Amino acid sequence: MASISRDEQNKTTCPIVETIKIIGTEARLLVLRYLFDGPKGFNQLLRETGLSSKTLSSTLKFMEEAGIVERRIVGTRPFKVEYALTSKGKELESIFKLMGQWGEKWVLNKN
Template sequence: MESVSRDEQNKTVCPIVETIKIIGTEARLLVLRYLFEGPKGFNQLLKESGLSSKTLSSTLKFMEETGIVERRIVSTRPFKVEYVLTAKGKELEGVFKMMGDWGKKWAVNQN
């Protein structure tokens, strides 16, 4: 039987930490919140989220790279793109609901 050192045990990947690495910025949380409502164009996300265009652009790019969001070309004349959640992204909705419920109970209006 193979023995695992304490250092190797501490290097074990934590799924919660890995999830937070993907969704754990305010910008990503906002984008997810609005995409749970359905597909959105860049300008619509910009307006709803209140993010700067640079922040939104880099956030969407990261979310595409991690497989949470898909960029779809809707039309070419005029050129129009929309962002939609992938199946992987849609699965986060339950996590958000639980976080929202916890926040309403414990984090909002706590003085």
């Protein structure tokens, strides 16, 4: 197997790095964690995540643009908005479960 120079590595897009760019903030991880349980309203996410309104709003907007969260209007009057994972977002759940298992084994148990 031919070796790749450091310059060539830097020019190559790494799928793991690109994924981390999308999901890799604490706010995004929290939102994903709670949306794995099903659709939620803004205020419910606000309470569950403990994020500020501004942070949650910008996080949800970013995640919508990335195609992992969708915003739905439910009902007619009063309008209610809920957020749900897209199929693209739902595929992240198995990764989160593995990360959780790793964290329990190596971080929480200090093995």
